[in-house]
Amino acid sequence: MKSISILAAAGIALLSSTAAFAGDVRIMWYSDGVEGQVFKDLIAKFQKDNPDIKVTVDEVAYSTIKEQLPVQLAAGNGPDIARVTNLKSLSQYWLDLTPYLKDAEFWKKNYGDQLDWMRPDGSNIIPGFMTQITLTGGFINKTLFDQAGVAVPGEKATWDEWVAASAKVAKSQQVPYAFAIDRSGHRITGPAISYGANYIGKDGMPAPLDDAAKKYLTQLIKWNADGVSDKDVWVSASGTTYKPAADDFINAQVVMYYAGSWQIPNFMTKIGTNFDWVAIGSPCGPAACTGMPGGAGLVAMKDTKNPKDVAKVMDFLASTPIAKEFAERTLFLPSNKEVVAGGLDFKTDNKFAKEALNTFVKATTTTAPEALKLPGWKWSDTYYGALVSRVGQAMAGEMTADEAFKRIDSDIAEKVKAAK
Amino acid sequence: MKANGLLSASQSVLMAVVSRVMGIVDVPLRYLQRKAGQNGMAAFFLAPNMAIFAVFVLVPFVINFVYSLTGGSAIFLSERSFVGAEQYREIFACGNYLDPNTCKQDVFWIAAGNTAAFVVLQVSLMIVAALITALILNREIIGRGFWRAVFFFPVLLSPVVTGLIWRWIFQRQGVLNAVMQGLGLEPHDWLTERNSAFFASIGVSIWAHVGFYTLILLAGLQAIPKDLYEAAQMDGTSRSRVFWRITLPLLMPNLIVVLVLALIRAVQIFDEAFVLTHGGPGTSTMYLVQYIYETGFASELRNPGLAAAASILMGAVLVVLTLVQMAASRRSEKKGAR
Known part of the structure; x- marks a missing residue:
């Protein structure tokens, strides 16, 4: 009985590592500095308001994003969302969030200048947004x-x-x-x-x-x-x-x-x-x-099993107050036009x-x-x-x-x- | 006495369970033997092993070979185009095989040359180091168990840990340069100078694996009958003559095993060297497995077909080495029988 339980647990663990359950959103994230902690704080806020969606943040090295993510995507085993810098060359793997977003016009208005950086040539999809402009x-x-x-x-x-x-x-x-x-x-x-x-x-x-x-x-x-x-x-x-x-x-x-x-x-x-x-x-x-x-963009993956939940997470992270908090706490230059227009109060005393x-x-x-x-x-x-x-x-x-x-x-x- | 009683009780329980299980499987096995015959039963018992071999070795090998006949950067075979021997032609497109710069896939030939040089130097130095260590550890020295553990300990480390430790030692602001400066010596760029980076990768690899081969040789040394040494001593034979005439010939079967295992492992060098030098400076420590990894997975535009072709060629080298091992083992066994 005990061995059956162990086998069952191992099976569940294996399944959870390779396939998403409904309500699960897996994010692959790399950090240059302190932004990983800020991002996790923001995700915690999202979780508080959306307990039905379980968001998991996998923090990885930048080299993993550069070298392993492309292979995972090609094999159809990628995360649901990832923070990526080689946005254009992998654009065939991105999901068009347009039908799932609360207000696609908000995205086009505020993030439209960089959407071509992450779209396949000639396409008009909305795959994600830039977390920062560099x-x-x-x-x-x-x-x-x-x-x-x-x-x-x-x-x-x-x-x-x-x-x-x-x-x-x-x-x-x-x-x-x-x-x-x-x-x-x-x-x-x-x-x-x-x-x-x-x-x-x-x-x-x-x-x-x-x-x-x-x-x-x-x-x-x-x-x-x-x-x-x-x-x-x-x-x-x-x-x-x-x-x-x-x-x-x-x-x-x-x-x-x-x-x-x-x-x-x-x-x-x-x-x-x-x-x-x-x-x-x-x-x-x-x-x-x-x-x-350049910069890093947060993009959704075409292979996700939960596009609606993914879009909900993306809507939250791209929203003006959250993008503003992220920029002010990480000291990154924002790409959201409303945030730029409203001015920023970078949280630092460091001259x-x-x-x-x-x-x-x-x-x-x-x-x-x-x-x-x-x-x-x-x-x-x-x-x-x-x-x-x-x-x-x-x-x-x-x-x-x-x-x-x-x-x-x-x-x-x-x-x-x-x-x- | 009580312990023995308990042991007997547990043994009895165990025997009862075994006999019960055997009783259950006996009937179908007898039936199977009647139907399949003796050879069929052999195949039946070999089947699980053969299935594991097929799933984890044979099928991946065949898939890899098929990949080597396809082109493009897609991962799934269904999305890849058949190009025949094009990837092999790419690799062998050379003006002069001894000058990688004349080859279309110059980095493959640089990696092959580096691997060959690494194998020759690392294996010969490793065997000498393992032999010396085994000879020392076979003597009645103080703390022999401790020293045996010390030499074996690096074998237990993950190759990534090994590479990182030595990177911290060799890097510009590393431990080695700090010690050298402390002694009034000029610091050296160990990992950015071609020769020193190459020899560093050899040294680290020897450090990481010598304990394993020492253990094999130590077992061989301990199997040599003591009376041979006593007879030699009585005859007044010099120490060096004892080594060349008794120790080395009787240790030869173990040395052959060590040689072949070390050769195969050296051809496959990747993890600790990759962490230590990242293949640099330039490509001077890029070995074949790193080339395959970079071509298939890490470059900006992947070429899994080319990587598969390179790995098939490397596999062919390993097959040759394995055949050499088998031939050498057989020869050694025959000599022993005589």
């Missing part, structure tokens, strides 16, 4: 600049000027590296566009790497070879592995760090008052001073965080049109993946920059061919 940009350790007596470059300073100034600081303060940039194709694309790069061909398909992109990437490889940029980030990994340099910046191991607005709450929590950290926006290249827009938020809001005005197109472009992730793996190999000395450029073009062409 913009890539740099941060510096101002304390190190002050201690070194090096002037902080001005607003229109170029990449070369920023890296040169950071190198002076690093040398003076015996910091291992002057500069770090995340191991990510998205991250290096802002600077590449500042140099004049354009990835999209006239036919809307991926264009071969242009001279401007090659010029920036050559410079990036050289900074790495010269020991100016943080080798640990790009060289100590292979393939398309994503690797942030945030911990090196937090531990004052680099002077300047190029990441994005999503790091503000992380730095506020982890750096605290250990040193003065300042957001600098995006350094300039010959063509622009642009960062890359560095407040100044950084203002810097990023200001930097949105200099975002290049080429950068604005990429979040809604189907081939962005293919391009980013080829850039990361081959530039990483060139930095490790396995191939020359020219060989890497040829491989990037052939890798992208091959993937386009394979997708047909």
